[in-house]
Amino acid sequence: MTTIVRDKKYRDKQKRKDNFISVFIGFFAIVWIFPILWTIWTSLRPYNDIISYGVFSWPRHLNLDNYFNAFRQMGLTRYFLNTLYVTVPAVLLTLFLGSLIAFVVSRYSFKFNLSLLLLFTAGNMLPIVLTYIPVFWLYIKIGDLFGNRSLLYNNYLGIVLVHVAFQVGFATFVLSSYMKTVPKEISESAIVDGASVFRHYWNVMLPLLRPPLAALGVLMSCWIYNDFFWALILMSQDSKRPVTSALRQLQGEYVTDFNLLAAGAVIVAAPTVILFFVLRKQFVSGLTLGSTKG
Amino acid sequence: MSDTEKGISRRSVLKGAAVGGIGLAAGGSLLAGCAKSKVTGDINFTIRGNLSDAGSKIAIAVNDAYTAKSGNKVISQAVNSDDFQNNFVQIMQGTPDDAFGWMAGWRTNARADAGLLADLSDQVAALGSSLSAAAVQGATNPTDGKQYIIPTTYYPWGLHYRKSTMTELGLNPESIATWDDLIKLCEATQKKGLVGYALGDKGGWEAMGTFDILNMRLNGYQFHIDLLNGKEQWTDPKVVEVFNYMGQLIPFMNKNVLDISWDGMRDLLLQKKCGAMMMGSWFANDFLAKSQEDYDDLWIVPFPEINPEHGVDSIDAPLDGIAVAANGKNVEGGKELAEFWGSKEGIDAAVAAGDTNIYISSEFDSSSYDAFNNQKLAVLGAAKNIGFFLDRDTRGDFAGPVVGPAIQSFLKNPKDLTKILDNTQAQWDALPAL
Incomplete structure (x- = not known):
């Protein structure tokens, strides 16, 4: 009886630890992936949108034009x-x-x-x-x-x-x-x-x-x-x-x-x-x- | 290229023409009359920029025109401008291209003193009176009085604003004549909830434009140049006065001066969030890219007069041109190509290819200019003395590493001025002799 209770307690403790670690790792995963996502996001927006409305503005246009242009120019x-x-x-x-x-x-x-x-x-x-x-x-x-x-x-x-x-x-x-x-x-x-x-x-x-x-x-x-x-x-x-x-x-x-x-x-x-x-x-x-x- | 053609050298004819006062019109026809040049062999040319931009297309068009005239093939390559500047000394000591687009001022003179650039005095002489005395003066290396660059184009640094903003505020949209006018403009725009005087100095060089013009307005061109070459002291009360004026502008500036670069300033003006800004006028195409109305709204005037003694007699107008590597494979070919760039034929080829730069040569035809470009010419014409911008007027190891951070710390903390200037002078004194 006592062993079962202890096991359950132990399990709960492990679970809390796991959850904490997951959140911790998740947070850093987001920090790491953010620049990459931001790059992809930026690449989809036309230059004119950015200079007219700013970097953090709501996108007016999203397209792949930058990719085509980059391919052509590089x-x-x-x-x-x-x-x-x-x-x-x-x-x-x-x-x-x-x-x-x-x-x-x-x-x-x-x-x-x-x-x-x-x-x-x-x-x-x-x-x-x-x-x-x-x-x-x-x-x-x-x-x-x-x-x-x-x-x-x-x-x-x-x-x-x-x-x-x-x-x-x-x-x-x-x-x-x-x-x-x-x-x-x-x-x-x-x-x-x-x-x-x-x-x-x-x-x-x-x-x-x-x-x-x-x-x-x-x-x-x-x-x-x-x-x-x-x-x-x-x-x-x-x-x-x-x-x-x-x-x-x-x-x-x-x-x-x-x-x-x-x-x-x-x-x-x-x-x-x-x-x-x-x-x-x-x-x-x-x-x-x-x-x-x- | 037979020997018989060597009887009369094209260059000596040209020199004769210039000396004899026949003028370049005659020189031009002589140039055209000479079918083949005496220089042979392929010429390698470096374009600072990328192959797809307008500048490269123009450069290739000019080089093609040279090939058509001389029969010498020109092999052009485009390289990133920053990379080329930063590695310049190494590139010149390795296997450099024969000719390349370059900047007049310290960057040419110091490299010429180090023996990396070829002497172009003959070519400048051959171009004769088509180059103004000021341009030749600007391209002359003070150490030996020779020219190592063929000056071609330049652009003005001036006060940019939107005419519509000025009209809304009840100010004259075509001129800002005095310091009081500027302050009035700043106050009025600030009252409207906008930024009065936009500045971005993240790169450390953008605010040099403001410093340069304040110094030239207050103390004159000669003091400015002497200061940048160590003949005057940074601790001089005259310099303190310059910073005091800059300090008057700080309350009108955006709060994130050190967080944005020049393009951040441009965006403030583009998005109608500021009154005026001091900048080189290379960004006008971005206004055109947004809309014709935005472009038509853009205006440039000389920075207002502060000290009546100096009026508006000086301006920062970085001068670009073509230089030739001393270690190139075909130095003579490079020289001839450089001269072609400065000649009427070269300029015509560039303009035909869509060049909107302002050429310094009197052979340049500006009749197709729009209002803004004509205003740029007017701004340049108002000045008697031409500075090249701080980072071309002083040593490379002083401008970027010392003056840039000094202005930045002043903008951050104007109270530290004495300390900053002491420090700047100390760092100049500590620089090794060249």
């Missing part, structure tokens, strides 16, 4: 292609190099193993804006050395390399954490069977790395897709810049039509959102990857 095909030229090689190269370093760091013991890993992680912590001027001059000087200024500067190669350089640290960190969870015995039997170092990496370890590679690939694609900074400063030609800079095409010297810009932002953000929903599983596993052992 030249999206070209910019999406540019993004592809940068993102695909950068992600593949990052994953390849990252897995190579992770493999060495986690499977072989060198004196500098830990410091090497630290170096890569520390590089990740460096705010990229600090490296802007040095990277710029590095690219110019290397270009001059080979008699072609556009070797790295104002060239896809340069953008790809700078992304690889900045992402490889994180990839190494995550992949080496994951590799440490793979039983040593697998490696040992591979070595006993006479596998060379590269075969050990390519035929034994790499297939096992498929889940973290998929998760990392998705994360990095999003990050590189969203990059605006490097493309802006290392590409002097606008026609070579990625899709994020297409948005800048919607802003004038003085007048910016924020309704049009909102529509453009929704268009540009759409691929990453779709990517997220299609590959949700990889995303979530990516967030917790390697967190159990490190």
Whole structure:
């Protein structure tokens, strides 16, 4: 009898707690989703409505004109292609190099193993804006050395390399954490069977790395897709810049039509959102990857 | 491009024409008579703006006209204006386009001193008397007396208001002549429950327009320019006086001055919520976009006289033009293209493409202007001295980071004036030499 009463009391208490948490989470969900909803709302209203009646006025017109105009003005095909030229090689190269370093760091013991890993992680912590001027001059000087200024500067190669350089640290960190969870015995039997170092990496370890590679690939694609900074400063030609800079095409010297810009932002953000929903599983596993052992 | 054509250089002919006093009419016909230029190769051109806006279409039309005349292909690209300005030094040191739309004033002169811009003195000389002395003066780098920009267009900063509001209040809708008139206007609009003097200074630069004009009205153009170049002190009682006048306007301002940008000011006027505002007149198309009546209602006058000694002899009229990169692939081509932009043919091509900007050249034909645009010309014509706006008349690392916040803190807390001015002067003194 007493146990039942206590259970009921306990259940009620849990219920109250759950309700409280739901309200709490709900509140923050609204706070987070508000800017997105507001962007979509803004994108549906014509510019003239806003300047005539104010941002918070009751809408006189709602339509998709901003989307059509944004599509027309941004030249999206070209910019999406540019993004592809940068993102695909950068992600593949990052994953390849990252897995190579992770493999060495986690499977072989060198004196500098830990410091090497630290170096890569520390590089990740460096705010990229600090490296802007040095990277710029590095690219110019290397270009001059080979008699072609556009070797790295104002060239896809340069953008790809700078992304690889900045992402490889994180990839190494995550992949080496994951590799440490793979039983040593697998490696040992591979070595006993006479596998060379590269075969050990390519035929034994790499297939096992498929889940973290998929998760990392998705994360990095999003990050590189969203990059605006490097493309802006290392590409002097606008026609070579990625899709994020297409948005800048919607802003004038003085007048910016924020309704049009909102529509453009929704268009540009759409691929990453779709990517997220299609590959949700990889995303979530990516967030917790390697967190159990490190 | 055969060698025989090099016998007479087009430029030397032009110079001869200018020196000989034959004038540009003759120069123009010589230009037209010369089928091919001696410069060859593609020219790259940067447009500050987006490809779909009117400005880009006009720029491309001018470049096409140049191609038709010279046979040199011009490859135009449009870039975001802010991005181009902010990364200008890097872009110029990398692989810059040969020519680009740019701004006269500090932004040209300092970059020219750093060796990033090509000397265009020959081109300015070739354009000769079509450019007014004031325009050439404005485009001249004080350090070496050379020109690094071909001045093309400008626009006035003036007092904007609606004529209908003035008529309703029983004031003269075509002029606000004195400070008392302005105060009367502000009081009357405020009594009606509106904002008297609209101001938005969220960006930190909008109120510079008010500061500039008050300083030029009270202390004259020369003092203003000297102050901005460190030859006068910010702690001077004359500067205090400028802020006192600005302080008189604060009670008439909207309460959210620091929360709205220039477009917020525009909206106040567009929605008939304010009396007057001090602004550059680039926003008139937004009135036209709303309705023809709104556009016809819009008016601009010079900021009223305060000190009779200086009258209304000065104005802020930012001067734009074409500059050429010193590190470009085709510097000579860029120079020739820049000169074409300033010539009669270039201006005609721009106007034919629908340009409503005011060209500084005397070759510019304004006969198709409407009432508002003619009034803009009148406002510009009333002034003898032309300032370029604070952020082009002084160092870039002083205008935005120091003066902008200083005016903002004054608007927030006018009582702190002494401290603010001391601080501003201290920050000027602490700037490294260029």
